[in-house]
Amino acid sequence: MNRLLDAHCEQILQEYRDHLPEFQKQALAIQHTLRTTLDKAGIIVASIESRVKTEDSLAGKLELKGAKYKSLADITDIVGLRVITYYSEDVDKVASAVDRLFDIDWENSVDKRKLLEIDTFGYLSLHYICTKKGFEYRFEIQMRTILQHAWANMNHDTGYKSGVEIPTYYRRSLSRMAGLLELVDEEFSRIRVELADYRRKVQALVASGNLDDAPLDLETYRSFLDMEPFDRLNRNIAGINQAEIQPVSLLPYLEVFQFLECKTLGDVDRLIKECSDGAFQLASYQMALTDLDIISSSVGPQNLCIAYILKRGGGSVGIKRMFDILNGPSDSHEMLAEFLLEQAKDLPFMNEKSHGTH
């Protein structure tokens, strides 16, 4: 687009052209610094974007209010970055990281979250104008949540840059949506805080050994796995052939334990105690006459569940169901179930009296 710029603005534009490669280089370098710092701090963000203002956009800005700027250095968003977080409290964490990494021009930085009146809803974002060593220009870092970002984009598309004054009704709709998204942001944060609290309680229960008070769910089971409850059995099984143990996720066994009607971690713990001998006997029978010297860490829980099912009279149907849960339904699991039933029938654990796990 052809812009009508005076000599002063043309001079600023030329300065921009001369420094464009440096702007591009710095934008990427700042993005990298931010990424590395946030990763190191364990702050998970949805995205970190960087951009250099296009010549056309800068020319438009200069055409509109060129007299305001003495030089290119007065324009603070030639290099711009945007950090999008999942949670609203992470915006402040990112801001804190930015504050440590760069010098902030507080006079020109804006916390738009604080600008809105208590009875209005709209654009919430934190904008820091920064400088860094080795780069003579200021740059802008915007920080906001993913929902604020969504709203800002929608508002941008339908709002002020469309060149058409939008009716009050639509402005009110957008404002209403901003209020709704603000509420959702707060709810997400509240849920995260409560989940973290629940996790801590569960970890305390597991650590104190009060496993019967911990209901069996994904959170509690994860904490339980941190105690490596199957390690001893796996080591014993590996010892049969001096096998190496390949660690794999044992989370899929949560559904199997639930199928076996374990309601608490205490139930799982008792199942392990009750069936470890049987699981080992089964593994010994299978492995002893082979030269297999590699197993995965799921062998322990797999054999525990098989021993438990067989001791409870679940037979091949129960074993097939277990494999179906773990690997998806397959007719081949019936063959495996029959094979296991045949192997186990004369093993000592099959003749032991069950003590009732739950």
Added chain:
Amino acid sequence: MEVFIEKENNVTTARFVGRLDTPASQEVSKSVEPILEDPSGTIVLDCKDMEYISSSGLRIFLTIRKAAASKGGKVIVKDINNDIRQVFMMTGFLNLFEIQ
């Protein structure tokens, strides 16, 4: 043991013929190297004509699985016979792979 590798679109198929035992594993490791170079798509390990698998063979499958996982690819083990399926089960490898 022979390995035949074919690539069509985003699917690489390795067909194993014979016994994947310890003596054969060294050669098989070399044969599957092209798969490890680009493991981002779907890798089908066709075992229809595989008669036997040893620990060394399982390690090769595991290496392929790890390479695929690191590049967002997936591994399908196809048409294993009952003896090999039992080996997969006994070693806890059954739920490491999608078995068809």
